[in-house]
Amino acid sequence: MPGKLTGSSPTTTAKMKCGAVIVAAGRGERLKNTTPKAFIPLRSKPLCQYSLDAFLSYPKITDIVLVIPEEKLSSFSDPKFKVVAGGASRQESVFKGLSALECDTAWVFVHDAARPLLTADLLDRLWESAKNGKNCIAAWPISDTVKLAQNTTIAKTLDRQNLWGAQTPQVFLTSVLKEAYAKAKKDNFTGTDEASLVERLGASVELVVGDPWNLKITTPQDLKLAELILENKL
């Protein structure tokens, strides 16, 4: 069955390597800033540094690949992680990051640098699920009522009880995620997260309770919110 780790004992699991791909190569067009989003200072630290610090201090992770805009390559190097240039889409950037991982990396965490507030507790929850051979993503139940639209008219109201907002990190067996990327390429499919690619293999992906504070910085308002959270004002 795709997406399942079979025949692993706790001892072999403990020895298997775990990598992280942090994608930070977007332009941040909705943020309307001339600096690429991942390099915008948040309380004087570049946005992508928050995610790097979270993964660098998470003991299970042995290999980190940071994917950044090509023009930033010369100004951002560190022996503690690899840096590679991103692609035209998020999906391409993740693919480039995956290709730079050590080949013996059994699991991979994929994370958007646009979510700087991830915590070690969230990484723990994901790892608890992943180490049992599951593909899993951080997600949070939707609180709004969600409308499916046809232009500006409601076509349908979706059942909120079954709706979750997908977050990152998302964790996969590296072999499964690479297979999902190969299939997406063959089918010319573009998804907005890794789970959507893995689902197309027929593999199951578990929802792990995410964190409402793990917000995605998209607009200037989000940046302000993150500042307030970090200043403990919220």
Ligand code: CTP
């Ligand atoms: N990303 C990437 N390469 C791309 C596009 C996006 O690595 N070609 C990364 C972003 O840096 C971000 C994550 O994917 O960490 C999620 O993307 P998003 O929030 O959409 O960021 P941007 O694409 O930078 O923002 P925008 O869509 O507003 O331009």
Ligand code: MG
């Ligand atoms: Mg984008």
